[in-house]
Amino acid sequence: MSHETQVILDRVVLVKVEANIYGARKKLKKEDLVLADGSKLPPEDLASLGSKRLLDPDKLTVFNRLKKEAERICLRVGTRFLGGFAVPVESAASITAELERIALDFAAAKTEFIAGYDAAVTDWVVRHPEFAGIIEQAVDSVEFVSTRLSFDFLVVSVGLPDSLPPADVARLESKIGSLSEQMFYEISVEANQLIEQSLLGKEQVTRNALRPIRRMRDKLDGLGFLDHRVAPVVSTIDDLLARIPTKGAIEGSVLQEILATAMLLSDPDKTRRHGEGLLATQLPVVDETEEVIEHAEPELPAVATPVIAEIVSDSPDFTDLFDGIFDDEIEPESVSEDWALGVLLDKSQADAATNDSDEDIKPDDQSDLVAVTADGDDDEDAAEHSDQDYWF
Structure with missing residues (x-):
């Protein structure tokens, strides 16, 4: 591993945000559709039927908002890396504190959603009475929905084992580069x-x-x-x-x-x-000035003065x-x-x-x-x- 790569790995941590959000969707089946006489659905290799909603999608907005907020927090000081975010080590503590807050907000929103889940499904059926059958037969249990709503995060350091094939080292260095x-x-x-x-x-x-x-x-x-x-x-x-x-x-x-x-x-x-361009123009000016001062001869002021004037x-x-x-x-x-x-x-x-x-x-x-x-x-x-x- 090159020195530059090691320096970067030493100065960042990897923050992984894991937010699972219940989709409240099920695949739409042929039997869910009421077709007019003589009509025909295209075969599955030609077109898919899509999905059907099981409840009002607005009920899940809070979870998507919290997930995006967590990503914005990480992107504020870090950049995307290996499925997570490379964050400066010195910013890890503040990022962790904010993600802890989001985890608490997510848990509170989950508790509220689970408590009102059955009522939300019933309300959705009432709003679409002509399709009540295809909604009710696809509804998930509240226990299953609870397992599909979670938020967590992980902060780790990234390193390489001592014995690793050169191809794997080159692959990581490419990602870091x-x-x-x-x-x-x-x-x-x-x-x-x-x-x-x-x-x-x-x-x-x-x-x-x-x-x-x-x-x-x-x-x-x-x-x-x-x-x-x-x-x-x-x-x-x-x-x-x-x-x-x-x-x-x-x-x-x-x-x-x-x-x-x-x-x-x-x-x-x-x-x-x-x-x-700024770097290229700044460095020569500093070097030239230092060189003139270093080589100026104090015992010959009459000669040194014209040299300095010429440089200016x-x-x-x-x-x-x-x-x-x-x-x-x-x-x-x-x-x-x-x-x-x-x-x-x-x-x-x-x-x-x-x-x-x-x-x-x-x-x-x-x-x-x-x-x-x-x-x-x-x-x-x-x-x-x-x-x-x-x-x-």
């Missing part, structure tokens, strides 16, 4: 949901639109060890969140940057290339900060994507230019900064606990 791809895909799903539901065509949005942005940021940060390109993407989001007004509606250029960031995150390939004059103005990320050979998928990337690139260049001139800025020059305010206060804490959800 795809974790980052799965993570970026899940981020793109939520980003697309945010764009479609909250950002497209809006001149202003409430602070509730920041909730999915923060969720995506926290997930990327927690799983950053899966891919080295994640860290600069997280920094991009942090820079955006730091400049958003603390009160009032969000609009104007800030809203455009939020849309641009969401559009970047909605494309897994562009997100990876963006992070790769030739230093990049960051206009080519993202060169190489979007090669000309790759056609942009849409004009809107190019626009979104342009917003982020212009913002990165502006920040870089500002950093280069920090030493020349005097306190009075701070008046040039734009203070963004908006009318109206939002209770962000209340929004954080609202029922609105952007996951499927």
Whole structure:
């Protein structure tokens, strides 16, 4: 097993959620149908008859909701892996606590459903009196239904035995190697949901639109060890969140940057290339500066000064900060994507230019900064606990 694979396995646990939900359905039989004279059913190898409901499906909605909530909790900080969810070790305790709560809610809902099961079946028969016979003959006992309703979860570490065929080791390493791809895909799903539901065509949005942005940021940060390109993407989001007004509606250029960031995150390939490009442009600048300082000769100030001046004059103005990320050979998928990337690139260049001139800025020059305010206060804490959800 490679060192990288072992590092990832050491930093995650596997959370398995097992939710069994009674379907309240039975296969529809030929004798259940009343056919008109001369009519004929197609053979089974051509078409199937489907199923019949034994009670109101709304009675089971609570169980499906709890199952999806458990999955969302795991996906908030983890990513799908081996039929479960790979979750950072440091998040395991909080995930376990929330799943324990869901288990209690599921058990309470099951008790209530079992107590009212017979009444629910009777009500369904009353609502469909002409088909009472085919419903009643297919009804399951309450004891059987009880065994088909359960919720449980398991948290385990993943490892490999010492003696394992190389093919099996390679198979697991392949699964682990795809974790980052799965993570970026899940981020793109939520980003697309945010764009479609909250950002497209809006001149202003409430602070509730920041909730999915923060969720995506926290997930990327927690799983950053899966891919080295994640860290600069997280920094991009942090820079955006730091400049958003603390009160009032969000609009104007800030809203455009939020849309641009969401559009970047909605494309897994562009997100990876963006992070790769930021890393490629940051490292050489730091190395070159350190090299000049290290080799400058203090006993020859007259010679050293021109060398430093020359390096400063030739230093990049960051206009080519993202060169190489979007090669000309790759056609942009849409004009809107190019626009979104342009917003982020212009913002990165502006920040870089500002950093280069920090030493020349005097306190009075701070008046040039734009203070963004908006009318109206939002209770962000209340929004954080609202029922609105952007996951499927």
